[in-house]
Amino acid sequence: MHLSLVCLAKPVLHGYFRSSCSWRVRIAFALKGIEYDQVPIHLIKDGGQQHTEQYKTLNPMQQVPAVEIDGITLSQSLAVIQYIDETRPGPPLLPADPKKRAQVRMISDIIASGIQPLQNLHVIQKMGTEKVQWAQHFIDRGFQALEPLLKQTAGKYCVGDEISMADICLVPQVYNAERFKVDVEQYPTIKRLNETLREIEAFRVSDPSCQPDTPEDLRA
Numbered sequence: 001m002h003l004s005l006v007c008l009a010k011p012v013l014h015g016y017f018r019s020s021c022s023w024r025v026r027i028a029f030a031l032k033g034i035e036y037d038q039v040p041i042h043l044i045k046d047g048g049q050q051h052t053e054q055y056k057t058l059n060p061m062q063q064v065p066a067v068e069i070d071g072i073t074l075s076q077s078l079a080v081i082q083y084i085d086e087t088r089p090g091p092p093l094l095p096a097d098p099k100k101r102a103q104v105r106m107i108s109d110i111i112a113s114g115i116q117p118l119q120n121l122h123v124i125q126k127m128g129t130e131k132v133q134w135a136q137h138f139i140d141r142g143f144q145a146l147e148p149l150l151k152q153t154a155g156k157y158c159v160g161d162e163i164s165m166a167d168i169c170l171v172p173q174v175y176n177a178e179r180f181k182v183d184v185e186q187y188p189t190i191k192r193l194n195e196t197l198r199e200i201e202a203f204r205v206s207d208p209s210c211q212p213d214t215p216e217d218l219r220a
């Protein structure tokens with residue numbers, strides 16, 4: 001396809017309504033005001049559609065999201081978010097100040113590398129009857145680290161008073177924590193930030209309860 005046509009095409013998000021990493025990308029698109037199409041990849045049905053040969057060509061890690069954008073296919077939600085930020089107008093998703101920028105990356109990495117992978121589907125599937133306790137343990141461990149850090153960095157949002165990639169990571173992780181019945185009351189800063197952010201339009205329209213593949217009984 002000619003380059004200018006490629007750039008005009010709407011991005012395509014291959015994701016799953018309940019996937020926290022897909023939700024991160026949906027929030028970023030919404031914050032930037034970018035229209036996109038969604039192709040649902042059901043993580044449970046048919047043994048997990050992320051494992052099909054066809055999907056593996058988009059994301060060989062057999063995970064969602066995968067995003068087709070500007071003629072390339074990207075996986076890894078943080079890479080997608082940063083690409084969107086670097087190529088699209090709209091509110092910056094990383095602050096200009098290097099210290100704040102590093103803090104945003106630190107918080108995002110704690111969630112994206114230190115918490116979410118340990119409670120991810122293919123990991124807990126190996127845990128048999130210990131699934132829930134395993135997930136709770138690693139979410140609590142991560143939140144015990146995040147709470148004092150966020151106390152230092154947060155203003156209205158995770159780092160200061162501007163919404164950033166850290167906020168994009170936090171809300172879906174709190175959603176996961178609640179699904180695994182982690183007591184979020186123990187983490188007052190995390191709880192406060194999550195409540196504030198969930199009121200914002202970009203977080204609401206991207207919520208798992210209102211996606212094209214959200215089952216009827218889970219729709220809000």
Ligand SMILES: N[C@@H](CCC(=O)N[C@@H](CS)C(=O)NCC(=O)O)C(=O)O
Pocket residue numbers: 019020021022043048050062063064065075076077078112117120121122123
């Ligand atoms: N680091 C990746 C992680 C992606 C990931 O773990 N995706 C989960 C859903 S949130 C998944 O597809 N899990 C499927 C499985 O575990 O089989 C990213 O940020 O995109």
